[in-house]
Amino acid sequence: MTFKIEQIHHVAYRCHDAKETVDWYKKNLHMDFTLAFAENHVPSTKEPDPYxxxxxxxxxxNVLAFFxxxxxPKMxxxxxxxxxxxxxxxxVKDRDTLEIAKAHLEENSVDVLGIVNHGLFHSIYFFDPNGHRIELAYDDPAAEAKIAQITEEMKQDMLNEWTKTKRAPEHTKFLHAEEFEG
Structure with missing residues (x-):
């Protein structure tokens, strides 16, 4: 018998202040606060550690969680x-949505880096109040055609070359070719 992962159940990070974190994500990223629970002992280890x-x-x-x-000790x-x-x-859905998100964040005094072109997708970057880096991204409309050029053999060759040299192989240089031309 074998198994396959269906999706991420949740991703958990630590936070300085649960209320501040929930309020920040609701205000800045329009995320709904769906659940909270607190305990005095860690269920998996039975350690006394309120959270x-x-x-x-x-x-x-997809669920983003915080402890x-x-x-x-402080983070x-x-x-x-x-x-x-x-x-x-x-x-996010597309470039228009990303631009709206960027403007919204900047209006709320969040320092935003980007829009950065990664060839397959475009992103902005910023930090939450806990110091966690967040990226908002949309897939480039031409991403599927570009991904189709990256064969199984190419992926393995790149990984093998990286393992030997610890230098970036040039197999997928085409993803950013337009950035380095002219």
């Missing part, structure tokens, strides 16, 4: 990982 666990609707059955842990960043690496990317 508040809040859940927000990220659309299409507030008042008895733990910090991973000094060995650049701030741009760890993030959550949320999909």
């Amino acid at each position: 508040m666990h809040v859940f927000l609707d990220a659309g299409n059955g 507030e842990l008042p008895t733990q 910090g960043s991973d000094k060995n990982t650049p701030a741009w690496v760890q993030h959550i990317a949320l999909r």
